[in-house]
Amino acid sequence: MKYAPLTIALATVLLTAVSPGASHATYAPQVASPLPASGPPPKPASLACAKSHWPWGCVAKCESGGDWHINTGNGHFGGLQFSQSTWEAFGGLKYAPRADLAKRTEQIHIARKVVEVQGWGAWPHCSRRYGLKGRMKLEKPQAEVTKNRLAPEVTKNRLAPGLLIMPRGARLNAALPGSRTRPPLR
Numbered sequence: 001m002k003y004a005p006l007t008i009a010l011a012t013v014l015l016t017a018v019s020p021g022a023s024h025a026t027y028a029p030q031v032a033s034p035l036p037a038s039g040p041p042p043k044p045a046s047l048a049c050a051k052s053h054w055p056w057g058c059v060a061k062c063e064s065g066g067d068w069h070i071n072t073g074n075g076h077f078g079g080l081q082f083s084q085s086t087w088e089a090f091g092g093l094k095y096a097p098r099a100d101l102a103k104r105t106e107q108i109h110i111a112r113k114v115v116e117v118q119g120w121g122a123w124p125h126c127s128r129r130y131g132l133k134g135r136m137k138l139e140k141p142q143a144e145v146t147k148n149r150l151a152p153e154v155t156k157n158r159l160a161p162g163l164l165i166m167p168r169g170a171r172l173n174a175a176l177p178g179s180r181t182r183p184p185l186r
Contacts, residue, residue, distance in 0.1 A: 055132055056080070056108045062126035068107060071100040078107050080123070082114075090114055 057066070060079035064070045068079035076083055078099030082092065087099045090113045096102035099110070119134055120127035127133070 055130060056111060058130050059111075059123050059126045059132075060104075062129055063123060068104040069100050071098070078102065079104060080107055080111050082107070082110065086114060086122075090117075 056079075060066050060068060063081040064079050066079065070079065070081075071077050077087065080099065082099040084098065087093070087110065090110045092099060092102065092106075092110045095106035095110075099107055102110075114122050120132040123132075
């Protein structure tokens with residue numbers, strides 16, 4: 001019986017280590033997940049709103065029930081539920097003091113600017129609902145042609161998207177996005 005205290009101490013440590021109260025994790029028996037309810041699978045969000053300035057009509061339908069001039073007093077305004085700070089930061093004051101006082105087309109114009117900077121995460125619930133992801137730069141094709149006309153040594157009739165223009169004698173110090181080559185070492 002000379003080893004009894006050590007045996008008791010070891011048994012205490014082992015029991016403490018495996019008891020549910022000793023750790024922060026809790027044991028839950030594995031239960032099979034319930035079977036799905038019978039019947040047709042749930043339908044995705046209706047895209048009937050797409051007839052009205054896709055995707056903005058759908059985002060407005062989701063955000064405000066499609067009421068472009070709504071002010072519920074919750075600090076968000078208009079069909080796309082802009083906060084006042086967002087409306088101001090993206091140039092909305094050019095159109096109206098608040099988004100709910102602006103025309104639908106003006107709200108959409110500001111929303112396009114928001115998506116360029118913040119992405120569709122600016123409307124997290126509604127963008128997920130309609131599968132809208134990432135950022136988008138909305139630019140008319142003619143704008144690219146106009147930009148290229150201003151570029152030196154580019155003919156007016158030739159569109160050169162992605163053309164890198166650098167001053168004579170300039171060196172590229174970093175790899176271009178998407179490039180697998182590294183810049184020359186100095």
